[in-house]
Amino acid sequence: MAALETIFFYILAAVLIVCSFGAILARRVISSLIFALVWFLGVGGIYFLLNATFNAAIQVLAYVSALLMLLFVAVIPFEKEKYSFWGILKPRIYISALSLLIIFVTLAWAIVDDYLVHILDIMSGGFTLSRSLSTVYTIGERLLTDYSVAFELVAFVMFILTVSIGMICVIKQNEEV
């Protein structure tokens, strides 16, 4: 098990270092973003190796969706070359289906993993082990006890940010009309 962890660590470390150099040195922005996409998946793998399964799921979910948004909103529309490949694939349908599939699999995996740890612990006869291993349980408990103020603050900042972006979009739309 330790040997497997060692092998995975070195593979992920190599992927992270190569992809970070690739993202910086790539000539085209699309190539750079694809390197970055692989890089963020690699960081998810590192979190998984560190038994932080919930963080790995959030990492994959948040960054993959943010980078896909960056790719389709800010990069491809401004590229000079035409991408017939994307036209054939109908990106709206396939990419949204793929994103939803990734969201479902990662969240389901995080929950099932947590539940399995809990069940295995109950079968082995104690509840203390599951408390130390079950990251979803611990994160939820800590967010609602020790870090409740910080948690609410982040939620408030995100709310203000979302409202600001929405307001800017609405104002811009009215200006165009």
Added chain:
Amino acid sequence: MSVVFNIGLYHYLILALVIFCIGLWGIVVCKNIIKLLVCAEFILNAAGINFVAFASYVDVENLSGLVFSLFITIFAIAELVLGVLLLISIYKYKRSADVEKLTDMKG
């Protein structure tokens, strides 16, 4: 040899340090705004790896580092989204994503 094959806290810290340095180098070298944003994400994620590594190896009972890592991820995504919005508005105005051409606020 056991230092190489037994993965511990210091391996993750060295990996995070390497990623942090590469991200910092990228911020110095890159001129494209999107690449700069990606390099900033590298630096933030290096800090996140440190938090998770310390949580897994040192603070096993409380796992506070995982919570901080979540906060880092949330703020990094917010920064990425704001950066993209700024990029789009700058591109409409300047027709370029090169930071060296953005000199309007120069004193």
